[in-house]
Amino acid sequence: xxxxxLKRIISFYVEGFKGMTTGKTLWLIILVKLFxxxxxxxxxxxxxxxxxxxxxxxxxxxxxxxxxxxxx
Numbered sequence: 001x002x003x004x005x006l007k008r009i010i011s012f013y014v015e016g017f018k019g020m021t022t023g024k025t026l027w028l029i030i031l032v033k034l035f036x037x038x039x040x041x042x043x044x045x046x047x048x049x050x051x052x053x054x055x056x057x058x059x060x061x062x063x064x065x066x067x068x069x070x071x072x
Contacts, residue, residue, distance in 0.1 A: 049062070050062065050063075
């Protein structure tokens with residue numbers, strides 16, 4: 001019985017990853033960099049302006065007012 005295409009693709013990548021030596025280190029570096037970019041930098045450069053509002057209506061009003069003011 002033939003394996004499904006999805007199972008063959010998954011096993012191809014799993015077996016290939018097991019055989020890597022330098023590649024594992026490179027993937028670890030990539031994952032650490034992604035974590036730094038999306039988790040750590042978000043805290044410092046992208047503050048939550050909408051967190052101070054209680055309801056969705058207040059958030060909508062704030063966003064619409066900001067868009068209108070910046071478009072002028």
